[in-house]
Amino acid sequence: MSIKSLIINPGSTSTKIGVFEDETLLFEETLRHTTEEISQYSSIVDQKDFRKKIILDLMEKKNFDMKSLKVIVGRGGMLKPIPSGTYAVTDELLHDLMIGKQGEHASNLGGILAREIGDSLSLPSYIVDPVVVDELMPIARYSGVPELPRTSVFHALNQKAVAKRYAKEIGKSYDSLNLIVVHMGGGVSVGAHEKGKVVDIFNALDGDGAFSPERAGAVPSGALVKMCFSGQYTEKEVYKKLVGGGGFNAYLGTNDMRDVETSVQKGDKEATLVREAFLLQVAKDIGSMACVLNGKVDQIIMTGGIAYNKGVTDRLTERAGFIAPVTIYPGEDELLALVQGALRVMNGEEKTMEY
Numbered sequence: 094m095s096i097k098s099l100i101i102n103p104g105s106t107s108t109k110i111g112v113f114e115d116e117t118l119l120f121e122e123t124l125r126h127t128t129e130e131i132s133q134y135s136s137i138v139d140q141k142d143f144r145k146k147i148i149l150d151l152m153e154k155k156n157f158d159m160k161s162l163k164v165i166v167g168r169g170g171m172l173k174p175i176p177s178g179t180y181a182v183t184d185e186l187l188h189d190l191m192i193g194k195q196g197e198h199a200s201n202l203g204g205i206l207a208r209e210i211g212d213s214l215s216l217p218s219y220i221v222d223p224v225v226v227d228e229l230m231p232i233a234r235y236s237g238v239p240e241l242p243r244t245s246v247f248h249a250l251n252q253k254a255v256a257k258r259y260a261k262e263i264g265k266s267y268d269s270l271n272l273i274v275v276h277m278g279g280g281v282s283v284g285a286h287e288k289g290k291v292v293d294i295f296n297a298l299d300g301d302g303a304f305s306p307e308r309a310g311a312v313p314s315g316a317l318v319k320m321c322f323s324g325q326y327t328e329k330e331v332y333k334k335l336v337g338g339g340g341f342n343a344y345l346g347t348n349d350m351r352d353v354e355t356s357v358q359k360g361d362k363e364a365t366l367v368r369e370a371f372l373l374q375v376a377k378d379i380g381s382m383a384c385v386l387n388g389k390v391d392q393i394i395m396t397g398g399i400a401y402n403k404g405v406t407d408r409l410t411e412r413a414g415f416i417a418p419v420t421i422y423p424g425e426d427e428l429l430a431l432v433q434g435a436l437r438v439m440n441g442e443e444k445t446m447e448y
Contacts, residue, residue: 096439097161099210100428101148102168103202106131108144111428112157115436121428122151137197138205145206165211166435167203168427169223171195174245177226177253177291178446179434182208182218186448195225219445221434222250224298228290233385247282247297248397254430255396255422256286270391273382273417275375275409277399278425279348281305283378285385293385295378299336303374306348306399309339310374341367350399372405376412383416390417397425 097119100111106128111121124147134140152159167182172189180186182204190201204220211218226249234242252274260267268289276282281304282297295302295310304310312335321331334343342348344367345356356364383390393413395406400423410419437443 096163096436098164098166098432098435099152099159099162100166100431101203101206101210102427102431103144103199103206105199108148108202109428110148110151111432113428113432116429116432118428120155124148124151137193137199137201138191141202141205141209144202145209148206148210159214162214162216164435164439165207165214165216165218166431167205167207167218167220168200168250168431169220169225170201170204171198172223172225172448174225174227175223175448176228176446177222177249179219179221179438179443180446180448182211182220183448186220189448200224219435219438221431222253224249226253226291228292229294230292233293243301244296245291245294246299247284247291247294248276248278248280248425249291250427250430251396251425252276252282252284252286252291254426254433255394257433258422259392259394259420271386271389272392272394273379273386273390274394274396275379275400276397276425277305277375277395277405278397279305279307281308281310281375281378281397283375283382285382287386293382295381299332302378304340304371306341306350307337307339309335309343341371350402350405354402354404372408372412376409379409379413379416388416393417393419394422395419396422398423400424 095114098113100113102109106126108124109121112119131140170190172186172194186204187208190204193201207218207220224246227245229245236243256272256274257267259272260270271288272286274284274286280297281302282295283302284291284294300311302310320326341353345353345364347353353364353368357368379393393416395409399405400421406421438445
């Protein structure tokens with residue numbers, strides 16, 4: 094019997110939903126929210142009823158029978174560090190989404206909305222591979238400063254999805270392979286997948302690895318300390334330089350690789366240097382993860398929006414292709430990844446994880 098699902102993926106100014114029958118998309122919609130609409134609410138969780146109403150209004154407009162659904166799946170949020178997998182939205186998990194266990198983020202609403210809509214229909218609700226997935230091996234946590242352990246924050250949903258997709262396409266199990274997965278979007282995360290676990294990762298948010306369209310990545314720590322105590326910037330301003338205003342934004346005033354490429358094609362020397370520096374840093378991250386895997390790498394997988402850029406993937410392959418063959422899955426189909434996680438549990442391929 095087929096399984097119909099409602100998938101909810103909230104962003105800061107949008108709520109993306111999809112309705113699937115098994116893995117077949119029946120329809121999807123991105124519901125945009127104006128600054129005026131969002132600014133009415135003092136916190137992310139306060140937006141819950143507003144977002145729930147527009148989802149249900151859309152379903153009614155589509156004349157979709159909500160009773161035909163079998164499961165509701167939401168994007169996971171800033172929970173405590175947890176292993177990869179599909180999690181039922183239990184009371185404890187719901188509580189941690191509501192309080193923002195590791196911070197406020199629009200993705201926290203995914204599980205909250207899934208649980209509320211699921212409960213109203215007496216249906217199960219799940220989240221899948223949130224950004225806080227943590228499978229680091231113990232020695233990967235050491236940073237050199239005991240008070241500042243390395244943490245696992247990355248594009249877990251897409252990294253896991255493309256890794257499992259590759260394994261399925263070659264007829265092997267994900268947990269039999271050693272893979273390096275490179276996600277390149279607004280942030281960049283490069284992970285070492287060793288026999289089904291991401292044992293090391295460059296934190297994609299605020300402190301590791303290559304710079305990206307919006308993030309600074311690793312920066313000289315001594316100079317950063319001096320900047321913080323210079324009296325020129327507030328804490329919020331410094332953090333903005335690292336997350337949101339860093340990377341391409343800082344150097345070139347854009348967070349769009351297509352704009353960078355256009356400038357390069359026009360002969361812009363600074364854009365060319367920034368692009369090459371970005372590619373060098375990503376390649377160095379790939380090389381680092383090859384060492385984590387003791388040089389035994391079955392495949393390098395490149396994904397995310399920037400992976401649509403053939404110039405980027407060709408140049409990275411030129412630099413890092415000696416390590417292992419390269420497969421490219423451009424973009425990130427998060428709705429499909431979410432439904433696949435739920436289906437693996439509902440079809441008995443995986444067990445529901447306990448939060």
